[in-house]
Amino acid sequence: MTRLAALLICSALAAPAAAQQLRATGDLGVIVERATGSVLIVDQSEHAAIGRVAGLGDLSHASLVFSPDERFAYVFGRDGGLSKVDILTQEIVKRVVQAGNSIGGAISDDGKLIAVANYEPGGVKIFEAETLDEVADIPAAGKALGLEDAPGRRFVFSVWDTNETKIVDMSGAEAKVTTLPDIGANPYDALITDDGRTYIAGLFGEDGLTAIDLWAETPEPRRILPGYGRGEEEMPVYKMPHLEGWAKAGDQIVLPAVHHHEVLWVDARTLEETGRTATHGQPVFAMARPGGRQVWVNFAHPRNDTIQVIDTMTHEIVGEMTPGPAVLHMEFTSRGTEAWVSVRDANKVVIFDTTTLEPVAEIAAESPSGIFFTARAHRMGL
Amino acid sequence: MPRALAYAAACLFAASAVAAEIAPAAAARLEHLVTQDCGSCHGLSRKGGLGSPLTAEALDGADRETIATIILDGVPGTAMPPWRPLMSEAEAYWIADYLLKDTLK
Numbered sequence: 001m002t003r004l005a006a007l008l009i010c011s012a013l014a015a016p017a018a019a020q021q022l023r024a025t026g027d028l029g030v031i032v033e034r035a036t037g038s039v040l041i042v043d044q045s046e047h048a049a050i051g052r053v054a055g056l057g058d059l060s061h062a063s064l065v066f067s068p069d070e071r072f073a074y075v076f077g078r079d080g081g082l083s084k085v086d087i088l089t090q091e092i093v094k095r096v097v098q099a100g101n102s103i104g105g106a107i108s109d110d111g112k113l114i115a116v117a118n119y120e121p122g123g124v125k126i127f128e129a130e131t132l133d134e135v136a137d138i139p140a141a142g143k144a145l146g147l148e149d150a151p152g153r154r155f156v157f158s159v160w161d162t163n164e165t166k167i168v169d170m171s172g173a174e175a176k177v178t179t180l181p182d183i184g185a186n187p188y189d190a191l192i193t194d195d196g197r198t199y200i201a202g203l204f205g206e207d208g209l210t211a212i213d214l215w216a217e218t219p220e221p222r223r224i225l226p227g228y229g230r231g232e233e234e235m236p237v238y239k240m241p242h243l244e245g246w247a248k249a250g251d252q253i254v255l256p257a258v259h260h261h262e263v264l265w266v267d268a269r270t271l272e273e274t275g276r277t278a279t280h281g282q283p284v285f286a287m288a289r290p291g292g293r294q295v296w297v298n299f300a301h302p303r304n305d306t307i308q309v310i311d312t313m314t315h316e317i318v319g320e321m322t323p324g325p326a327v328l329h330m331e332f333t334s335r336g337t338e339a340w341v342s343v344r345d346a347n348k349v350v351i352f353d354t355t356t357l358e359p360v361a362e363i364a365a366e367s368p369s370g371i372f373f374t375a376r377a378h379r380m381g382l
Numbered sequence: 383m384p385r386a387l388a389y390a391a392a393c394l395f396a397a398s399a400v401a402a403e404i405a406p407a408a409a410a411r412l413e414h415l416v417t418q419d420c421g422s423c424h425g426l427s428r429k430g431g432l433g434s435p436l437t438a439e440a441l442d443g444a445d446r447e448t449i450a451t452i453i454l455d456g457v458p459g460t461a462m463p464p465w466r467p468l469m470s471e472a473e474a475y476w477i478a479d480y481l482l483k484d485t486l487k
Contacts (some may be wrong), residue, residue: 035417035426060426078425101430119431143432160432188432188461204461236456236463239422240432300421302468326418344418367418 025070025374028087031342031349032062032075034082038337039064041077041087044333044340044373046360047351051090057081057097063370066377067129068111073372074129076105082116084132094132098125101133106149109196109380110273113170115155116148126170136175138168141362146190146201146243148381150214158187158201165190165201165212167219176228179224183210183221190241192381193268200224202243204258211271224271225255225264233348235282239300242285245381249292249312256283256297263297265315275315280306285329289354290336294318298327299342307341309357319357323350331371342368404476412469412476421476423461428481432461438484449478 027044038054056062058079061251063352065074072093075083080099083092091117107113108130112125122143142161150156153171158164165183169176169345185205192199192214199212210224212219241256252274265275281303288295295310304326309319323347331340332354339352344367351361376382404412417426423433434440441449453474456464465474 058427058429060421061431078431079427079429101425103431145432182413186461226388236467237461238419238463238465240461301422345414 005262023088027090027333027374028070028304028338029371029373030064030073030075030085030087031363031365031368031372032059032064033366034062034344034369037077038366039073039085040363040365040368041090042349042363044338046159047363049365050362053085054093055092055095056083056085060153061103061369064115065105065107066372066374067107067125067152068194068377069379070374073252074105074107074114074130076102076116078102078120080116080120082114082127082132084129088147098127098129098134103143103145104147104201106147106155108153108155108170109151110153113153115149115157115168116203117157118143119143119145122161124155124168126155126168126175136168138166138175138177140164140166140217143324146187148190148192148199150192150199151380153225154209154214156190156192156199156212156214158183158190160186160188160204163187163205163291165199165210167214178219180219180221183212184208184223188240189243190259191245191247194245194248194380196380198253198268198271200253200255202241202255202258204237204240207259209255219336220269224266225273228257228264228273228276229260232260233276235261237282237300238302239284239304241283241300244285244287245379246287249288249295251290252312253311254286254288254295254310256286258282259355263295263310271365275318277310279314279317280308280320287330287332288312289339290332293336293353295331296332296339298330301326304328319369321352321357323352323359324348328369329371331373334373334375340371340373342371343370383435403472408473409476412473413480416477416480436481438482444482446475446478446482449481450474453477 029042031040040049041051057077060078073085083095099118105116123139140159142159148159157166165180168180184203187201188204190201201210209227210221227353247253255264281299311318326344329342349363424436424461454466456462
């Protein structure tokens with residue numbers, strides 16, 4: 001036997017040992033550490049951090065999306081950085097600084113394209129997910145935000161300064177852009193429902209929101225909940241509410257109001273208001289537990305040490321917790337048994353049992369903000 | 383001088399006079415507020431976001447009264463809220479001075 005053959009046999013024997021180190025990604029997650037430009041890789045089952053990846057730039061207002069195989073996280077930094085992180089090897093595979101100032105991004109339904117919404121210069125840039133090579137530049141005359149993926153290799157975003165929504169169709173050889181003007185004053189964020197049908201933009205400059213039916217032959221903006229805060233005093237907003245694709249709660253959509261301390265309930269089909277719930281403060285996230293039985297809400301500065309849990313059938317508050325100073329984000333495990341909550345100023349993530357509403361574990365993290373579990377890879381609009 | 387203007391000037395003078403009266407613990411809290419909570423809109427590195435950039439370079443020698451007044455009363459018609467319900471005038475002046483000093487690490 002040659003030495004080479006012997007070596008090959010040794011390698012083959014060594015393989016099972018390597019196989020023991022295989023790790024699946026289905027219960028992993030990524031937590032943004034906003035002040036240090038790093039992310040923690042966490043294991044949901046172990047309630048533990050399994051690694052940290054640094055060098056991601058300014059992660060104030062950072063978000064990320066996952067590749068369809070749940071191996072790569074695309075991290076969108078405030079400073080225009082777009083980083084592709086391998087969550088298994090815990091390395092940055094590729095990083096580009098594609099703009100001066102960015103707010104978030106999305107991945108196309110086929111997993112092939114990454115789009116980033118930029119404030120400076122305003123607009124959306126689209127990249128190959130594999131290489132991060134730029135494939136399209138969709139300029140806008142203002143700050144682009146509320147960028148969502150839509151079925152049919154489309155992206156939808158809105159523009160703060162110009163009050164318009166743009167639908168970008170990437171199904172052909174070239175980007176095809178449809179602009180919907182006059183959707184309402186100062187759209188600040190948007191969501192797309194989990195069926196990929198309805199794009200809803202929140203409006204900072206006026207009461208009400210705008211809904212766009214993406215299944216329509218010619219999508220048009222439609223004002224919903226006009227004047228929801230009428231007659232009430234407008235409250236200062238110390239942190240912008242966020243709209244996310246976790247808004248569907250059974251046959252309702254739940255939305256944070258802006259300038260008012262309440263969440264709004266909307267019939268998912270008719271888009272008519274079905275109720276309001278007065279809350280502890282200006283809501284930032286109103287997120288439906290998977291299945292939609294309850295909604296968890298966190299709040300803007302200075303009332304941001306609290307979470308409220310609302311029953312979606314009665315619209316009543318059924319739980320209130322104070323996990324610590326500056327609760328920035330919440331993420332449910334894929335079937336809703338746990339909620340992970342980032343508590344920025346306590347430098348920890350607190351894990352709650354969603355049935356008992358009791359904390360069951362904590363993970364140390366540096367100024368944690370967004371928490372993202374890999375199951376997002378398989379949902380629209382996240 | 384119209385009475386309102388005189389009143390405003392008097393307020394500004396009074397505020398300036400007490401601007402330095404910030405204890406170290408309060409200063410640390412304000413520094414944290416600037417980085418983290420102002421940072422939500424203006425960026426952790428103050429290079430801007432939905433809010434305008436707040437680096438010393440971007441402020442380019444704007445006077446501290448103007449900055450403190452914007453902090454306290456907000457900018458109507460924009461997303462900048464009034465912080466007066468949450469902080470004293472002395473604290474707003476401290477933040478104005480802090481921003482003008484280019485304290486970014």
